[in-house]
Amino acid sequence: MRQHVTPLLSPAVGTRRELTSFHFGETARGQTDSQKIYIQASLHADETPAMLTAVLLRRRLAALEAEGALASEIVLVPVANPVGLSQHALGQFIGRFELGSGKNFNRHFIDLAKLAGDVATRFGSDAQENKAMVRDALRSGLAAQKPLTEFESLQLALLTLSFDADVVIDLHCSLEAAMHLYTSEAAWPEFEPLARYLGAEASLLATDSGGQAFDEAHSLCWWALQQPLPDSTPLATGIIATTIECRGQRDVAYEIAQQDADAIVEFLRARGAIRGEAKPLPPLRAPATPLAGSEQFYAPVSGIVVHRAQIGDTIRAGDPLFDIVDPLTDETTTLHSHTDGVFYMRRAIRFATAGAPLGRVTGARPIRTGVLLGA
Ligand SMILES: [Zn+2]
Incomplete structure (x- = not known):
């Protein structure tokens, strides 16, 4: 060496x-x-x-x-x-x-x-x-x-x-x-x-x-x-x-x-x-799946992020992934997967600002174009 x-x-x-x-x-x-x-x-x-x-x-x-x-x-x-x-x-x-x-x-x-x-x-x-x-x-x-x-x-x-x-x-x-x-x-x-x-x-x-x-x-x-x-x-x-x-x-x-x-x-x-x-x-x-097939999830509103799925889970379309809880109104927004795939990564956050990226699930069909990686 x-x-x-x-x-x-x-x-x-x-x-x-x-x-x-x-x-x-x-x-x-x-x-x-x-x-x-x-x-x-x-x-x-x-x-x-x-x-x-x-x-x-x-x-x-x-x-x-x-x-x-x-x-x-x-x-x-x-x-x-x-x-x-x-x-x-x-x-x-x-x-x-x-x-x-x-x-x-x-x-x-x-x-x-x-x-x-x-x-x-x-x-x-x-x-x-x-x-x-x-x-x-x-x-x-x-x-x-x-x-x-x-x-x-x-x-x-x-x-x-x-x-x-x-x-x-x-x-x-x-x-x-x-x-x-x-x-x-x-x-x-x-x-x-x-x-x-x-x-x-x-x-x-x-x-x-x-x-x-x-x-x-x-x-x-x-x-x-x-x-x-x-x-x-x-x-x-x-x-x-x-x-x-x-x-x-x-x-x-x-x-x-x-x-x-x-x-x-x-x-x-x-x-x-x-x-x-x-x-x-x-x-x-x-x-293997196309990177363009991965679904990216973004917080539509701000609030407490509660995970409904674990990293590595096999996900079916319709499965809940994230709850976002508004601590003032008690309103809960649930994000569901639109693809069948693997929940392979998520951000290490437990509070989201509006628009914050939250995580990704693989998908077999390309659904995204342009720049495919995060910032
Ligand atoms: Zn890196």
Whole structure:
């Protein structure tokens, strides 16, 4: 295991932060059968369950490396957001948005397809050679970036560590949630085993959720480059990426973090990135559904939120999910599901202001368009 430190742009005189990455196995570059796996945790800094999973994963990867069991290069960034990690206001940990700018740390990553420029005009007939050309273009494009802010330098540092990976796993957590993951339709067949090992209760698919999040910065780049190509100049997909929500923010426990770290190791074994036989695939707990099919619930009025369903519950259309009780008039408003699905996440609030988002249930039919992710 090698430890690497990337200094971030200093935001103010006398202040400097750095991004630490751990590198396992041999570098994959130049060997056609070798993979590079990139795993990061807690890009929204206050995502401690993901961080603990990364700690336990690092221990396992170090042991596997010592046994000579790694058949790939694995890069692990347990603290993907040292900037957000230091943001505390009035006793609250605020990791999702940069306090100074209000920007979400996991939105608006650089458009890598644009960064690759006109590389497609030089493509030949070999899909693998074209893939290598794209990676070269991305390498030089990223190296030429001049970030203006610490925020931009953090996003650039993460992309620089990950752009040439074959597999990107971005570990987050939600507010109060069941284990669930996001990926693209194209990558789902490859991540389906990971959903099984993790025991994911929802797998949400979208090609473009509209936010240019970290996982989609990678997957959309290759998808966008592939779309206009004629058959004569094929492009092999360079990267598959997924965002995993390691349950809710308070679900920090050795047992479940170990379970999640072990699941990732089994997935990497099944892919041949770690030597040895993978454990038999557990059943998929719930079929994948379109992210556009998830129903979002908003409080139509303000009041006390009383939950009528538990996280992970299987929901039928018509089932009550939330009561909102007006403490002055005693009027109770009940919100019901319009879809059959899994109640996979909800906000960690017990009092709602009017219009506040409350939670989501999966659905098999697309019902939403536009930006599919929350702010
Ligand atoms: Zn997150």
